[in-house]
Amino acid sequence: EAGVTQFPSHSVIEKGQTVTLRCDPISGHDNLYWYRRVMGKEIKFLLHFVKESKQDESGMPNNRFLAERTGGTYSTLKVQPAELEDSGVYFCASSQGSGVQGYTFGSGTRLTVV
Amino acid sequence: TQLLEQSPQFLSIQEGENLTVYCNSSSVFSSLQWYRQEPGEGPVLLVTVVTGGEVKKLKRLTFQFGDARKDSSLHITAAQPGDTGLYLCAGEENYGQNFVFGPGTRLSVLP
Numbered sequence: 001e002a003g004v005t006q007f008p009s010h011s012v013i014e015k016g017q018t019v020t021l022r023c024d025p026i027s028g029h030d031n032l033y034w035y036r037r038v039m040g041k042e043i044k045f046l047l048h049f050v051k052e053s054k055q056d057e058s059g060m061p062n063n064r065f066l067a068e069r070t071g072g073t074y075s076t077l078k079v080q081p082a083e084l085e086d087s088g089v090y091f092c093a094s095s096q097g098s099g100v101q102g103y104t105f106g107s108g109t110r111l112t113v114v
Numbered sequence: 115t116q117l118l119e120q121s122p123q124f125l126s127i128q129e130g131e132n133l134t135v136y137c138n139s140s141s142v143f144s145s146l147q148w149y150r151q152e153p154g155e156g157p158v159l160l161v162t163v164v165t166g167g168e169v170k171k172l173k174r175l176t177f178q179f180g181d182a183r184k185d186s187s188l189h190i191t192a193a194q195p196g197d198t199g200l201y202l203c204a205g206e207e208n209y210g211q212n213f214v215f216g217p218g219t220r221l222s223v224l225p
Contacts, residue, residue: 102147
């Protein structure tokens with residue numbers, strides 16, 4: 001089966017610009033998660049979708065971040081306007097059931113805000 | 115949000131040696147996972163442990179969950195260069211909630 005796909009793999013944008021990250025989970029996986037690692041820090045949870053509904057968005061840093069999952073398939077994470085501290089690697093993961101069964105992670109999008 | 119600590123932060127060993135890395139917290143987890151991450155890739159799940167005291171083996175890797183479900187260890191026997199990578203532990207505070215990741219142990223196995 002195809003894995004979790006993230007696009008783009010790298011993005012360099014200027015402060016104040018908008019960037020949209022996309023994640024295509026494994027087909028049939030209802031649970032979709034966004035995580036990110038900023039330089040020197042741990043991987044941290046951003047939010048969790050179950051199908052098209054936001055189950056938990058407690059990790060979203062502020063209202064500059066907007067995640068959607070229309071139709072319960074792929075998801076997008078938009079950062080608008082981007083700030084320097086948003087730089088990092090954004091990971092998407094999916095799972096069929098709860099996370100205890102294990103996540104399948106994508107390769108991540110490396111975002112650099114200059 | 116609880117803090118997961120991993121030790122050592124870095125480890126460089128020769129091929130054939132044994133090693134143990136640790137994952138510790140002051141809080142109890144309903145389950146704990148170990149992942150390995152290689153450069154440019156996402157973390158790949160190695161194992162999930164759920165029961166206090168549980169031991170799981172995956173070829174040369176042995177995972178143990180502490181009796182109190184606050185800590186875990188990963189032991190590698192006869193390490194090989196292919197074991198090189200960043201080893202991450204992730205704990206689930208309550209069933210169905212998101213996982214909290216530790217900072218990782220970066221392992222380098224030299225041929």
